[in-house]
Amino acid sequence: MEVTRRKSPVSTPGPQEPRRSLTLRDVSEASGVSEMTVSRVLRNRGDVSASTRARVLEAAKHLGYVPNKIAGALASQRVNLVAVIIPSLSNLVFPEVLGGISEELDDTGLQPVVGVTNYSPEREETVLYEMLSWRPSGVIIAGLEHTPAARAMLQNAGIPIVEIMDVDGEAVDAVVGISHHRAGAEMARRIAAAGYRRIGFLGTKMPDDHRARKRLEGFEAGLAEAGIALADREFYSGGSALLKGREMTQAILTRSPDLDFLYYSNDMIGAGGLLYCLDKGIDVPGRLGLAGFNGVELLDGLPRRLATMDACRREIGQRAAAIIAGRSTTGLVGGARIELTPVLQPGDTIRPA
Amino acid sequence: MEVTRRKSPVSTPGPQEPRRSLTLRDVSEASGVSEMTVSRVLRNRGDVSASTRARVLEAAKHLGYVPNKIAGALASQRVNLVAVIIPSLSNLVFPEVLGGISEELDDTGLQPVVGVTNYSPEREETVLYEMLSWRPSGVIIAGLEHTPAARAMLQNAGIPIVEIMDVDGEAVDAVVGISHHRAGAEMARRIAAAGYRRIGFLGTKMPDDHRARKRLEGFEAGLAEAGIALADREFYSGGSALLKGREMTQAILTRSPDLDFLYYSNDMIGAGGLLYCLDKGIDVPGRLGLAGFNGVELLDGLPRRLATMDACRREIGQRAAAIIAGRSTTGLVGGARIELTPVLQPGDTIRPA
DNA sequence: TCCGTGCATGATTGCGCTAACATCATGCCG
DNA sequence: CGGCATGATGTTAGCGCAATCATGCACGGA
Numbered sequence: 001m002e003v004t005r006r007k008s009p010v011s012t013p014g015p016q017e018p019r020r021s022l023t024l025r026d027v028s029e030a031s032g033v034s035e036m037t038v039s040r041v042l043r044n045r046g047d048v049s050a051s052t053r054a055r056v057l058e059a060a061k062h063l064g065y066v067p068n069k070i071a072g073a074l075a076s077q078r079v080n081l082v083a084v085i086i087p088s089l090s091n092l093v094f095p096e097v098l099g100g101i102s103e104e105l106d107d108t109g110l111q112p113v114v115g116v117t118n119y120s121p122e123r124e125e126t127v128l129y130e131m132l133s134w135r136p137s138g139v140i141i142a143g144l145e146h147t148p149a150a151r152a153m154l155q156n157a158g159i160p161i162v163e164i165m166d167v168d169g170e171a172v173d174a175v176v177g178i179s180h181h182r183a184g185a186e187m188a189r190r191i192a193a194a195g196y197r198r199i200g201f202l203g204t205k206m207p208d209d210h211r212a213r214k215r216l217e218g219f220e221a222g223l224a225e226a227g228i229a230l231a232d233r234e235f236y237s238g239g240s241a242l243l244k245g246r247e248m249t250q251a252i253l254t255r256s257p258d259l260d261f262l263y264y265s266n267d268m269i270g271a272g273g274l275l276y277c278l279d280k281g282i283d284v285p286g287r288l289g290l291a292g293f294n295g296v297e298l299l300d301g302l303p304r305r306l307a308t309m310d311a312c313r314r315e316i317g318q319r320a321a322a323i324i325a326g327r328s329t330t331g332l333v334g335g336a337r338i339e340l341t342p343v344l345q346p347g348d349t350i351r352p353a
Numbered sequence: 354m355e356v357t358r359r360k361s362p363v364s365t366p367g368p369q370e371p372r373r374s375l376t377l378r379d380v381s382e383a384s385g386v387s388e389m390t391v392s393r394v395l396r397n398r399g400d401v402s403a404s405t406r407a408r409v410l411e412a413a414k415h416l417g418y419v420p421n422k423i424a425g426a427l428a429s430q431r432v433n434l435v436a437v438i439i440p441s442l443s444n445l446v447f448p449e450v451l452g453g454i455s456e457e458l459d460d461t462g463l464q465p466v467v468g469v470t471n472y473s474p475e476r477e478e479t480v481l482y483e484m485l486s487w488r489p490s491g492v493i494i495a496g497l498e499h500t501p502a503a504r505a506m507l508q509n510a511g512i513p514i515v516e517i518m519d520v521d522g523e524a525v526d527a528v529v530g531i532s533h534h535r536a537g538a539e540m541a542r543r544i545a546a547a548g549y550r551r552i553g554f555l556g557t558k559m560p561d562d563h564r565a566r567k568r569l570e571g572f573e574a575g576l577a578e579a580g581i582a583l584a585d586r587e588f589y590s591g592g593s594a595l596l597k598g599r600e601m602t603q604a605i606l607t608r609s610p611d612l613d614f615l616y617y618s619n620d621m622i623g624a625g626g627l628l629y630c631l632d633k634g635i636d637v638p639g640r641l642g643l644a645g646f647n648g649v650e651l652l653d654g655l656p657r658r659l660a661t662m663d664a665c666r667r668e669i670g671q672r673a674a675a676i677i678a679g680r681s682t683t684g685l686v687g688g689a690r691i692e693l694t695p696v697l698q699p700g701d702t703i704r705p706a
Numbered sequence: 707t708c709c710g711t712g713c714a715t716g717a718t719t720g721c722g723c724t725a726a727c728a729t730c731a732t733g734c735c736g
Numbered sequence: 737c738g739g740c741a742t743g744a745t746g747t748t749a750g751c752g753c754a755a756t757c758a759t760g761c762a763c764g765g766a
Contacts, residue, residue, distance in 0.1 A: 021488070021511060023752060035715050038752065048714055049558045064509045069486040070426045071752030074721045078754095079423070089451060095442040102469070111483065113468050116455070130464065131421040135374070156417045158374060241652025272654045279656055301595025303632055376722060387746050392724065424722030427751050431724095584751050708766085716759070721752105728747070733740090 002292075022065045031059035042067060051239060073135070082324050083131035084112045087119045087209075092268070092296055093313050094142070097164065101140065102318025106327040110137060119208045125150045132157055133171040138324035143212050144169035160327040161335075164318040165311075166211050173335040176319045178342050180211045181218035183309050186344055187263065187291055188222025193353040196242050196261035198231045202248045202273065203265030205235040212265040215293060219263060232256040236269070245272020260288055267292035267299055270306050274349065278303060290349040305347030312340040358499035361632045362567050384412035395420060400539075426488070435677050436484035437465045438494040440472045440562075445649055446666050447495070447619070447635045450517065454671020461678040463490060472561045478503045485510055491677035492672075498563050502609060507692045513548065513680040514688075515673040519564050526688040533564045533694050534571035536662050539617065539697060540644055541575025546706040549614035551584045555601045556618030556627065558588040567647060572616060585609040589622070598625020613641055620645035620652055623659050627702065631656060643702040648695075658700030665693040 024035040031038065033052060040046040041056040048056075059065075060252040073079045084101060086094040101112050113136065115127035130252045131139070132153055144167075146154070154161050154172045161173035168181050192198065201219065204212050220230055234252040236244045248269065253259060264270035268293025277284050284290060284304065292299075295310035319338050355433075370628040377388040383389065386405060393399040401409075412418075426432045437454060454465050466489065468480035478500045482490070484507055491513040497520075499507070507514050507525045513528035519670040521534045544552065554572065557565050573583055583612060587605040589597045601622065617623035623645025630637050637643060637657065648663035672691055 017490075020358060025752085036717080036754080037715060040715090043754085045754090047715090049714065052714080064505055066482060066485045066506065066510075068488060068752055070423055070432070070488055072754070073423045074427050074751090075753040076755075077721070085729090089442060089448040090445075092443075095448070098442060110723085129419060135421060135423060152417055153419065157419075240650040240653040242651050246654055275654065277655060294756090297593040298595050300593040301599055301628065302596075337458045378722085388722090389724080389747080390745060393745090396724090398724095398743090402744060404743080421722055424751090425724070427753090428722075428724040645759070711763085712758100712761105713763105714761085716757105718757085719755090721754090723751090725750090726748090728744105729745080731745100732741105732743080732748095734741090736737100 016284075021068075022063055023068070026063060027056065027060045029067050030063055031056045035216065045124065049114060055322055055338030060150060068151060079135050079137060080110050081113050081134060081136040082110050083115065083128075083134075083136040083139045083141075085124060085127055085139065086114045086116050087117055087142055089114075093311065096313040097142075097317040098279065100314040102316045103316075104321035105325060108184070110321075110325060111330065112140075112321075117137035119206050121145070121147050121150070121208060125153075128153055136277040137328045138162070140164055140320045140324065142166075143210055144171060144175070145208075146172075160324050162323050164316050164320045166214070167337065167339045168214050171335060174323050174337070175321070175322075175335065176316050176338040176340070177220075178316075178340050180214040180314055181221070183293065183311075183342050184215035184220075185222035185225075186218075187293075187309060188219045188228075188306075188348065189225065190344060190346070190353070191261055191263070191289065192223060192226035192228055193290070194351050195353075196288065197228060198256070199261045199263065200232040200234065200252050200256060200259045201230055201263050201265070202234045202236075202245070202252060202269060205237040209265075212232070212303060215265060229257055240268070241268035242272040242275070245269030246276040247272075249276045262290050263287065264290070264292045267294045267296045267306060270308070271299060271302055274302060274304060274306050285349045285351040289351060295345060299347075303350060305345075307347040307350045308341045309344050311342055330353045365457045366701060372419075373686075375416055376421070379416060380409065380413050380418050383416060384409045385409075401674045408415075408579075421548065432488050432490055433463050434487060434489040435464050435486075435674070436468065436481075436489040436492045436494075437466045438470060438477060438480055438484065438492065440470050440495055442467075444470055445651070446647060446664065450667040450670040453672075454674040456668075457671045457674035458678060463674075463678060463681065465493075465674075472559050473496070474500050474503070474561060478506075481506055481661075487605075491515070493517055493673045493677065495519075496563055497524060497528070499525075504639040508582050513677050515667050515676050517673045519567070520690065521567050524688060524690065526687065527673075527676050527690070529669050529676070529691040529693070531665055531669075531693050532571075533567040534574070534638060536646070536664075536695050537568035537571030537573075538575035538578075539571075540660075540662060541572045543697060543699070543706070544614050544642065544644065545579035545581055545615070547642065547704050548706075550581060551609070551612045552581060552614045552616065553585040553587065553605050553609060554583055554616050554618070555587045555598070555605060555622060558590040562618075568618060571681045584612055593676065594619070594621035595625040595628070598622030598624075599629040602626035602629045615641065615643050617643070617645045620647045620649045620659060620661055623661070624652060624655055627655060627657060627659050638704040640704045642704060647700060652700075658698075658704060660698065660700040660703045662695045662697050664695055 002072040024038050027038045028035040038056050040048050041053050116129055117127055129148050138161045142165050145165050163171050163175045165177045166178050167175055167177045232252055234248045236248055274290055282288050291307035293309055294307050299306050377391050380391045381388040391409050393401050394406050470477040481503050493515045495518050497516050498576055516524050517526045518530045520530045520532050522529055585605055589601055607629045625644055635641050642661035646662055648661050652659050
C-alpha cells in the first residue's frame with residue numbers, strides 16, 4: 001500500500017479559488033441583480049423575467065454555486081428532511097423498508113436521512129436527539145418501544161411521527177406495520193393443523209428485538225390453543241446468520257432429537273437450518289418441518305422454498321412515507337393506524353394440513 | 354431547592370403543547386442566565402460554574418429543549434456531518450462499509466449521512482448537490498467515475514473528499530480501495546494455474562458498475578497471460594441474486610456445456626451457481642470450478658465454501674472515515690492514496706494448482 | 707391625461723445560534 | 737495593599753438566506 005500526496009485541495013477546474021464558499025451575494029454580483037432575485041431564480045419562486053433568469057442561472061453555474069441549505073432552512077423555518085431511525089442496515093429487511101420510503105418520497109421534495117441504532121434503546125435516544133436537532137419535517141422510527149426520554153422527544157417534536165414495523169402496542173402518533181404477535185400465532189396454528197407436535201424455536205438472543213419477541217409470544221399462544229407447548233428453544237447472537245442457522249439446528253436436534261418442527265425467528269437462520277437438514281438427508285417436511293419469517297428474496301434461490309411470512313417491508317416504507325408527505329403538505333394532524341396483513345407462504349417445508 | 358416561577362410564554366413546560374419550538378431564550382429565561390451561558394453549558398464549552406451548569410441542565414431537561422443545529426451550524430460555520438454516497442444499500446457490501454465508517458467516526462463527533470445513487474450517475478450528481486448544500490465536513494463517495502459536474506462540485510467543495518472502493522483511475526482528492534483490475538487478474542492467474550481452460554464469466558449487466566467491469570477486464574487480461582480467452586459470458590440485471598445465479602448458471606452451461614470454470618462478478622450469484630451445481634450433482638471443483646467476489650459472510654453457511662476474494666469492505670470504510678476525521682481536526686490538506694490488498698480465498702471450489 | 711393593475715425587482719428584517727470581545731468580581735502574589 | 741491573572745458571566749454582531757413589504761415601471765381603459 002502506498003501513500004502519495006498532492007499539493008492543493010482545490011485546483012479549480014471551474015472559475016476561481018473558492019477560499020470562502022460562495023454565497024448568494026457572489027452570484028448576485030456576478031449577474032448584476034439583487035440577492036433576492038437570485039434566490040427567486042434558484043428556487044423557481046415568484047416572477048422573474050426569462051432573461052434575468054437565464055443570466056442568473058448562467059452565473060450560478062459558472063461560479064459553481066451550491067446553495068446553503070443551512071441558511072435557507074433557518075430563514076424559512078422549513079427543512080426537507082425526514083428522519084428515518086432503524087435498528088440495523090445489515091438485516092436486509094430495513095434496506096427494503098428504506099427503498100419503499102425513498103420511492104414514495106422521491107417526488108415530494110422530501111429526503112430521507114437514516115440513523116441506525118443497533119437495537120440499543122440508548123443509542124436510539126441519542127440518534128433521535130441528533131436528528132431532531134436538525135428539525136426534520138417528520139420522523140419514521142422502527143418499533144413502538146422507546147426510552148421515556150425518546151418518547152417525550154417524539155411527542156414534543158411537533159412534527160408527524162410514524163412508528164413502523166409493529167402495531168402491537170401504544171403508538172406516539174401514527175403507526176404502520178403488522179402484528180407480530182398475530183403473525184406468530186398464525187404460523188403456530190398452521191403448524192399444529194399440519195399435525196406437528198414436538199416444536200422447537202430458534203431465534204435471536206437480543207433482548208431488544210421486540211418484534212422477534214412478540215412473534216415468539218404469539219407463536220406460543222397459538223400453539224397453546226392446540227394444547228401444545230414449545231418443546232425446546234435455542235438462541236444466538238451475532239455472526240453469520242446462515243451459519244448460525246446451521247449450528248443452532250444441529251445443536252437443538254442433538255439435544256432434542258424428537259423434534260418434528262423448527263420455527264426460526266428469521267429467514268436467514270431458517271435458510272441455514274434448511275441447508276443443514278438437506279445436507280444431513282433429513283426428510284423435510286415429512287420427518288421435520290421448517291419455517292422462518294420475513295419472506296426475503298434470498299429464499300427464492302434455495303434448493304427448497306422455506307415456509308415464511310411476508311413482512312410487507314416495502315409497503316410499510318411506502319405507507320409511512322406517504323403519511324409524512326401528506327401531513328407535511330396538508331398540515332393535518334392525527335395519527336393513523338395502518339395494520340397490514342402478512343401472508344403465510346407455506347413453501348415446501350410444511351407438510352399439507 | 355426552590356423553583357422560582359417567572360412570567361414565561363411557556364406556562365406548562367411539560368410534554369404538552371409544543372406550539373412554537375423552544376429556543377435558547379426559553380431555557381435562559383427558565384434558568385435565569387443569559388442565552389450565552391446556556392449555550393456554553395449545552396456545548397460543554399468555556400467556564401461555567403457547577404451550580405449554574407446544574408440549573409441550566411435541569412431547566413433544559415425539564416422543558417424538553419432540543420438544540421437547533423441549523424442555527425448553530427450557521428453561526429459557527431461548522432457542521433458535524435460527513436456525506437457518504439454509495440450506489441445501493443441492498444448490496445450487503447455497502448452496509449459493511451458504512452459499518453466501518455460509523456465505527457471510526459463514533460467518537461469524533463462526526464456523523465455519517467448516507468445518500469444512495471442506485472448506480473445512476475445523474476442521481477449521484479443530484480444527491481451530491483443536495484448533500485453539499487448542507488455543507489458537510491467531508492465527503493466519502495464510492496467510485497472514481499462521476500459526471501463532469503459532480504467532479505467539479507467535489508473539487509470546489511473545499512472539504513476533504515475520499516473516493517472509496519476502487520483505486521483504478523484518477524482521484525479528486527484522497528482515495529481508499531482496492532484495484533479491481535488486479536483482483537480480477539489475480540483470480541484469472543490462479544484459475545489458469547489450476548489447469549482450467551474453458552472459462553465463462555457471469556455478471557451484472559449494469560453499465561455503471563465500473564468495479565465489476567474492471568474486474569472483468571483484469572480477469573480477461575490475466576487469462577490472456579496464459580493464452581486463454583473467455584469462452585462464454587452471461588449477464589443479468591435485477592431480481593434475486595441467488596436465483597439469478599442459478600438461472601444464469603443453467604443458461605451458460607446449457608449453451609456451453611464444455612466450460613470447466615465459472616467466474617461470477619459477485620458472491621451472491623456465485624452462491625446461486627454453487628447451489629445449482631450441487632443440486633445437479635456436478636463435480637465441483639473437479640469437473641467445474643467456481644469463484645465469486647467479495648468475501649461475504651453469507652458464504653460461511655453454504656454447503657461448500659465458494660472461492661472468493663475479500664474486498665476489504667469494513668477496512669475501506671474505516672480508513673476513509675479516519676482520513677476525514679483526521680483532516681477535519683488537523684486542517685491538513687492533501688489526498689492520500691491507500692490501496693488495500695484483497696486476499697484470494699480458494700475455498701473448496703477451485704482445485705489445487 | 708390619468709390612475710389603477712400587474713409584473714419585475716429591490717430593501718429590510720430576523721431565523722436561533724455562536725465567535726469574539728467586554729465586564730466584573732475574586733483571589734493571590736510580591 | 738495594589739495590580740493583574742483567572743473565572744464566570746453578559747453583550748454585540750453577524751452567519752446566509754427567505755418572508756415580507758416596498759418600489760419602479762409599462763400598459764391600458766376611462
